[in-house]
Amino acid sequence: MRTLCTSLATAETGSAVTLEGWVHRRRELARVTFLVVRDRSGLAQVVLPPGTPVPPEETTVRVTGTATANAQAPGGVEVTDAVVELLTEPAETPPAELWRPSLDVSLPVLLDHAPVLWRHPAQKARWELAAASLRGFRATLDGLGFTEVATPKIVESATETGSSVFEVDWFGRPAYLAQSPQFYKQQLVGVFERVYEVGPVFRAEPHDTVRHLAEYRSLDVELGFVRDHRDVLAVLREVLAGMVEEVASADEAVERTGARVPVVPAEIPVIHFADALTLVGAPADEPDLAPEHERALGAWALAEHGSDFLAVEGYPMAKRPFYTHPQPDDERWSNSFDLLFRGLELVTGGQRLHRASAYDAAIRARGEDPADYLAYLQAFRHGMPPHGGFAIGLERWIGRLVETANVREVTLFPRDLHRLAP
Amino acid sequence: MRTLCTSLATAETGSAVTLEGWVHRRRELARVTFLVVRDRSGLAQVVLPPGTPVPPEETTVRVTGTATANAQAPGGVEVTDAVVELLTEPAETPPAELWRPSLDVSLPVLLDHAPVLWRHPAQKARWELAAASLRGFRATLDGLGFTEVATPKIVESATETGSSVFEVDWFGRPAYLAQSPQFYKQQLVGVFERVYEVGPVFRAEPHDTVRHLAEYRSLDVELGFVRDHRDVLAVLREVLAGMVEEVASADEAVERTGARVPVVPAEIPVIHFADALTLVGAPADEPDLAPEHERALGAWALAEHGSDFLAVEGYPMAKRPFYTHPQPDDERWSNSFDLLFRGLELVTGGQRLHRASAYDAAIRARGEDPADYLAYLQAFRHGMPPHGGFAIGLERWIGRLVETANVREVTLFPRDLHRLAP
Numbered sequence: 143m144r145t146l147c148t149s150l151a152t153a154e155t156g157s158a159v160t161l162e163g164w165v166h167r168r169r170e171l172a173r174v175t176f177l178v179v180r181d182r183s184g185l186a187q188v189v190l191p192p193g194t195p196v197p198p199e200e201t202t203v204r205v206t207g208t209a210t211a212n213a214q215a216p217g218g219v220e221v222t223d224a225v226v227e228l229l230t231e232p233a234e235t236p237p238a239e240l241w242r243p244s245l246d247v248s249l250p251v252l253l254d255h256a257p258v259l260w261r262h263p264a265q266k267a268r269w270e271l272a273a274a275s276l277r278g279f280r281a282t283l284d285g286l287g288f289t290e291v292a293t294p295k296i297v298e299s300a301t302e303t304g305s306s307v308f309e310v311d312w313f314g315r316p317a318y319l320a321q322s323p324q325f326y327k328q329q330l331v332g333v334f335e336r337v338y339e340v341g342p343v344f345r346a347e348p349h350d351t352v353r354h355l356a357e358y359r360s361l362d363v364e365l366g367f368v369r370d371h372r373d374v375l376a377v378l379r380e381v382l383a384g385m386v387e388e389v390a391s392a393d394e395a396v397e398r399t400g401a402r403v404p405v406v407p408a409e410i411p412v413i414h415f416a417d418a419l420t421l422v423g424a425p426a427d428e429p430d431l432a433p434e435h436e437r438a439l440g441a442w443a444l445a446e447h448g449s450d451f452l453a454v455e456g457y458p459m460a461k462r463p464f465y466t467h468p469q470p471d472d473e474r475w476s477n478s479f480d481l482l483f484r485g486l487e488l489v490t491g492g493q494r495l496h497r498a499s500a501y502d503a504a505i506r507a508r509g510e511d512p513a514d515y516l517a518y519l520q521a522f523r524h525g526m527p528p529h530g531g532f533a534i535g536l537e538r539w540i541g542r543l544v545e546t547a548n549v550r551e552v553t554l555f556p557r558d559l560h561r562l563a564p
Numbered sequence: 565m566r567t568l569c570t571s572l573a574t575a576e577t578g579s580a581v582t583l584e585g586w587v588h589r590r591r592e593l594a595r596v597t598f599l600v601v602r603d604r605s606g607l608a609q610v611v612l613p614p615g616t617p618v619p620p621e622e623t624t625v626r627v628t629g630t631a632t633a634n635a636q637a638p639g640g641v642e643v644t645d646a647v648v649e650l651l652t653e654p655a656e657t658p659p660a661e662l663w664r665p666s667l668d669v670s671l672p673v674l675l676d677h678a679p680v681l682w683r684h685p686a687q688k689a690r691w692e693l694a695a696a697s698l699r700g701f702r703a704t705l706d707g708l709g710f711t712e713v714a715t716p717k718i719v720e721s722a723t724e725t726g727s728s729v730f731e732v733d734w735f736g737r738p739a740y741l742a743q744s745p746q747f748y749k750q751q752l753v754g755v756f757e758r759v760y761e762v763g764p765v766f767r768a769e770p771h772d773t774v775r776h777l778a779e780y781r782s783l784d785v786e787l788g789f790v791r792d793h794r795d796v797l798a799v800l801r802e803v804l805a806g807m808v809e810e811v812a813s814a815d816e817a818v819e820r821t822g823a824r825v826p827v828v829p830a831e832i833p834v835i836h837f838a839d840a841l842t843l844v845g846a847p848a849d850e851p852d853l854a855p856e857h858e859r860a861l862g863a864w865a866l867a868e869h870g871s872d873f874l875a876v877e878g879y880p881m882a883k884r885p886f887y888t889h890p891q892p893d894d895e896r897w898s899n900s901f902d903l904l905f906r907g908l909e910l911v912t913g914g915q916r917l918h919r920a921s922a923y924d925a926a927i928r929a930r931g932e933d934p935a936d937y938l939a940y941l942q943a944f945r946h947g948m949p950p951h952g953g954f955a956i957g958l959e960r961w962i963g964r965l966v967e968t969a970n971v972r973e974v975t976l977f978p979r980d981l982h983r984l985a986p
Contacts, residue, residue: 144789162789164947181789182709182757200947202788202918230919233947257751257943266755273712280702287604290695292781292958294977295717295764296730296741298984308718309733310741313770313778317984319718319732326977329679329986333688335604341763342717348735356735359714366624367566367584367603496624497652517986521679525586525622525655536714555716555748562720562739564751564939 145209147179147186151217153209159221161186161205162229164261167241168196177226178241179205180263184394187212187220194226199240200233200258238262249548256555256564267398268552272540274388274395276340279361279534282384286377288363289334293326295319295342299514306346308356319344322533327364328465328494329521331529336365340536348559352548353486355537357557364531371467371477371493374530375410375453378481378491381534382406382451389543399544404450404483411447413439415456415475429461431480431487440485455479464504467493467530477530484542491532498522567631569601569608573639575631581643583608583627584651586683589663590618599648600663601627602685606816609634609642616648621662622655622680660684671970678977678986689820690974694962696810696817698762701783701956704806708799710785711756715748717741717764721936728768730778741766744955749786750887750916751943753951758787762958770981774970775908777959779979786953793889793899793915796952797832797875800903800913803956804828804873811965821966826872826905833869835861837878837897851883853902853909862907877901886926889915889952899952906964913954920944 145159153159163181175196177188188205190196197203207224237255238247245252245262252259260266280290300307300318308319322343330337343360363381368374383406389396390403413421419428421442422435431439431454443452456475459468469475478492495501501522502512512519540552550556555564567581575581585603597618599610610627612618619625629646659677660669667674667684674681682688702712722729722740730741744765752759765782785803790796805828811818812825835843841850843864844857853861853876865874878897881890891897900914917923923944924934934941962974972978977986 162949164949182711202947202949229949230944230947231921234945236946255942257754257939258946260752260755269713269756270711272714276712277702277706280699284699289604289692290698291691291976292694292764294779294979296766296779296979296984311731312984313768313981330682330976332679333682334691342714344718346735357716357718499653517679520677520986522652523656524658524680525624525652527584527586527624527651554713554752557716557718559735562718562734564942 146183147181148183148217150186150209150219150221153219155209155211155219157209159207159209161188161203161221163203165197165199165201165203165233168199170196177203177205177224179203180261185216185263187215188224188226189220189222190224190226194224197226197228198232198235200236200261201231202229202233203227204229236261249550253550253556253561254564260554264398267395268540268544268546269554270392270395271389271399271401271543272536272552274392275385275536275539276361278385278388279340279381280338281388282381283336283338283363286336286380288336288338288365289330291327291330291334291337291339292341293320293323293330293339295344298517306348308344308346319346321345322360323362324463324465324533325518327362327531328526328529329518331364331366331531332521332524332526335367335527338363350559352550353538353541355549355553355556355558358549358553359536361534361536362531363533364529366527366529368493368528368530370528371455371479371491371530372412374491374493374532375412375455375479375481378489378532379406379408379410382410385539401544403543406451407447407449410451410453410481411443411449412453412455412479415454415458418454429458433486436482436487437485440482443482450484452482453479454482462492464508465494465501467495481532483539484545486538486542488538488542489532489534491530493528493530496522496526496528568605569603570605570639572608572631572641572643575641577631577633577641579631581629581631583610583625583643585625587619587621587623587625587655589621592618599625599627599646601625602683607638607685609637610646610648611642611644612646612648616646619648619650620654620657622658622683623653624651624655625649626651658683671972675972675978675983676986682976686820689817690962690966690968691976692814692817693811693821693823693965694958694974696814697807697958697961698783700807700810701762701803702760703810704803705758705760705785708758708802710758710760710787711752713745713749713752713756713759713761715742715745715752715761715763717766720939728770730766730768741768743767744782745784746885746887747940749784749953750948750951751940753786753788753953754943754946754948757789757949760785772981774972775960775963777971777975777978777980780975781958783956783958784953785955786951788949788951790915790950790952792950793877793901793913793952794834796913796915796954797834797877797901797903800911800954801828801832807961823966825965828873829869829871832873832875832903833865833871834875834877834901837876837880840876851880855908858904858909859907862904865904872906874904875901876904884914886930887916887923889917903954905961906967908960908964910960910964911954911956913952915950915952918944918948918950
């Protein structure tokens, strides 16, 4: 019967125990050799009898021995009289010493050796925060009557957002990787009223920045019967609070990563795009916020509202996708928002058009033919409610949480302009 | 304040209520007109005052009126003195009458009009079972110490399983859609020991059968420190039990779909591949089970063990992927299994090789060069435990649960050789 490393602390002193894990560290002193064993739960200390061959770090082992109290061991208990059985060949030397407190390697080394370097407890803890966030995301939405859906990642046309798309050879004809589940999640509001999806999205934009990936995880939400985008923002607030709650409960991972867990305010502060431009001293006809504007707004939100989060609403219609609902009292602006988290755009959301006639007009205004959107527009011709939604970028969320410079440092196997492996 | 249709039953008689939803059905009688309104919770009955214009079915409406007891209304309460406000233009006539008890349309009509026909309560309930299954899958694995991961869907090479792959134009160079997260979930066992992922997988095999899709949802699990594939099967048993528990608790969806909820036996019966061949009267050198063999084995498991599930272990090594662990006492066979659910292959799983040297040998035996698998093999050279895992096809699971002929009938927007839209 296997004992997990962290459960060793509660093993009865003198009892026989079996650990299984990786050799995290070996310490050969003059009269005694220690092995630190790592498994999914954490670390445990093993005392090797003199003369025992010492397997190299990262070798997988089964250790049988006696649980023995030792105030200096992790959890106050170590394994003595140990017999070590190798489960594979001795491991090759890892590209970095995984037992050191921090993983001090360059970004290319980190990414090239991802399968091994993610084993470092502080690195691994970053992804544990991602997994915790996903739990909080889903639990919140399940509690609010949302249905999880699965939408196709291969689509017939590249018309959705105007971003660049990847082309796929689909049994000899061209198809495209979905840039987002936008069209499908809207159609499914017609079915389930409230839907969410966690899935990969693909962007072929040749951005080579610290915050763009060509494939990333999008946490998509869409809901019907909203008054406007403020109802959507209210759901986003609940979702963020649920994510933060799960992150906070992963306290060991928080400690290992040094993540700063934010407080989600009862109501997320909102500023209109026009006011945001004024605030940052940008010209009134700027169509978008530059990264330095976002940082300035983030600092303002913290100073003015004590909030790590700020919603900027009303983005110019000219810069938003065609399905965006205009601001009813001034159609230059939109009923949409970006959510900044610590000065970085984390979420885009808003209210969508819901009348079939409004879609026809918006598509014609782009010089396109509504007939090219036949499948999508079916849902609207057959009755759709006022609706809206948002999408959270998982990697950006974790990146800001642990305050990494580059989103690639929190992505298990990132894909970008230059990287397709490992 | 909106009242959900099914909450109307608990509204105080005489109180003002507001419903929001779709016109599910209109019934114009000589002296009175009824509207049945549908929202995410279910149906409610509205009595329209004489002379009120009646919106067509599927139009989205806001109904304000008075909650009034009526034993014949759903839930015993209906809305009277109703004022109906249209939220969009009147809807076009749907491709089938969604208020009829069953959706009696051909498969092409169902698929072409998916965005509208999924609204039928019995059709929608099929996917609600899928969503419930996902909840059960994750909750079980979270409870067993698994970490949810996200692996790339775009990969550099097409070497994994030998199935056909879709090629992607990746910034001008060829890449491929992942056929499964197999290589990545194994590497991540090296990090987290126990991992799972729910995600799309892509198969370019030009199968045009009732049980194949070109894109489907794979529920992938992988775990370290197993003795053999029987440990993997034991986790699969727990996962299936968790999925069934959540499905059973979605009792309305079960009733609407007519799903037969299975009992997961405390231990899933197992038969060796060689014995399975004998049992179905197939030649002893058959390398695989044909669909009719699977059906016969399913019938046998039910008759012999009272089980809807049967694991067939020991599949010939010649037919399994190169990373498969052989059966230690007879290397013609493998430590792998297929799980049949009601006579259909639902899950493939097993123990994998874990020694770097075993990978080198297996890859060379295929006439390939281990250097072509550099990224993948990193994990093994740096210490991997004995491990294994499995993958469940979500659509097949739901298909068997509700006993549909074609897996496309339970997929929101299926993709196959012929279909890329809607």
